[in-house]
Structure formats: structure tokens, C-alpha cells
Amino acid sequence: WGVTPPLVNPLGGDVTITDLPVALDQIRENVRRNVPGGATAARRRPRVRALAWGLDHGAFPRGYDVVLGADVVYEPRSFPALLATLRHLCGPRSVALLCCGMRRELGAARFFHELLPRHFRTDPLQPSLEQPRCPHGLQSEDF
Template sequence: MDFRGRTVIELGAGTGIVGILAALLGGDVTITDLPMALDQIRENVRRNAAAVAAAAGRARVRALAWGRELSSFPRGYDVVLGADVVYEPRCFPALLATLRHLCGPRSVAFLSCGMRRELGAGRFFDTLLPPHFHVELLRRHDDTDVSLYRLTQQHDDTNVSL
């Protein structure tokens, strides 16, 4: 993927590796997670700062609790990334609210996760997302039961002026 000139946000970053990779590919990336994870992410960003700068990318680290204080984040990122963020059904409403806030009409979100059927990951993709997003399964690895989805915002044709 070409992230040059694109605004990117990574949700639930953990180590920040996905966001750092997007920055190494030229993206203007905001890497987010809960406050307790930020020190490790900042250290990983620091260790990769020279390579990110050489790639004309940018990486910044910010706290983000899904569904909370979303107004401090702009709407309409070009790309929203989430690796292994669909794992706890109690978090599904907050994750959905966060995706709805961050994604605009031209945004694309990529979410990958182990399907954890016992925890309802399939329900998130099959039931909760479709009223708001077009959901496309890009790849499924049967041996690990990991899937990659592409989301784009649903458009309400009743609000389109001709």
C-alpha cells in the first residue's frame, strides 16, 4: 500500500508496529492505545524515527479509549488500521462508535483479527458493522482463523443533492 500523503490512525496499537510500518511507507500516522501502553509505543517510534523521517513519514503517539473523547480526533482519516482489536464483545459498541467517528466518506479501514467465534467476532463483522459500513472480507487464513476486512462508509443516498 502507498501511504504517502495520507492521514492514518492505528487503533489499539499494542507495540505500534502496524502504525510504524504505515509511517515507513510515507503515512502521516497517529498511533493510539490506552495510556498504559503508550510508553512502549513511544519507545518503538523513537527507535524507528530516523527511518520514518527518511521515508518522509510521520508517527505520533496519542491515548485513545474507544468511544471516549472522540472530539479531540479529527473525522475522516484516509486510512484506519486495527490489528487484533475485535476481541471483547463489551468493547464492540465503543469500537463501532470510534470507527464511525474516524471514518469519513472517503476513508478506508482495514481490520484484521483472529475470529474468536466464542467471543462473537463474527457478529461484529456480520451484524454490527453492515448498517454503517460496507464490509469486505479480503483474506482469511483457515489454519490460524485470522481474517482481514476492508471497511468503507455506507452512504445515505437520501442526503445526496443532485
């Protein structure tokens, strides 16, 4: 849950927040506390859904306009499942922004520089001094 859904949602974005089932109650509580109530707001309330990479991404539509991922690159064994999920969620016009700490022991550089470019056009974005992370923009090469 982070700052992105509260910023995108009021702008009229149709937001789906995903995580593993164990985190969903906390995310729903965060949505309840941070998204204003009322009938109009209820229509714009972010959906909260379980998503286990590589397993149930087929339950989601293809071709989201924007896919945002924060701290999703943390376990090299999960990289194939993460890639499969990104390939499903991203269509030919999708833009994805992934941001994470570039910790060598977590294999982030390998993920961004070797694995992602096999399936996506990637564009490293400049981190700021305030946010010393390595954001990457990507677009699908499969379409």
C-alpha cells in the same frame, strides 16, 4: 504497534498510533527504537496518542484516509464504543482494514457480520495460510 506503522510511515504517510494510556510509554519507546532519527525523520515520526473508544474519539479529526486496526475485536461489551469510534474516524472516502482472530467466544463473527454492516459496507478479505486471521475492509454507509 505491530508492523504497519514502520511500513506506512516511510512511504510518506501521516501516521497516528493510538492505544489506551497504559500502553503509550511502550509504544513511544518502540517508535524511538524503530524510526530513524534526524530532522526529516522527526517530521515523519508517528504521533502516539491515547484513545479510549467511545470516550475521547472526538479529540481526533474525522475522515482519516485509512484506519488500520489489529486485534481490536476482543470484548463484546466494547463493540458499541468501537463502532462509535470507527464511525467518527471514517469519512465517506475512508477505507478501514480490521484484522483479528475469529474466535467465537469473543463475538468476532457477530461484530463483522451483524454490527459492522449496519454502518459500513464490509468486504471480507481472504486470509492467507501464513496469517490465518480474518481481515475485513470497510467503508462508511453513513455518508
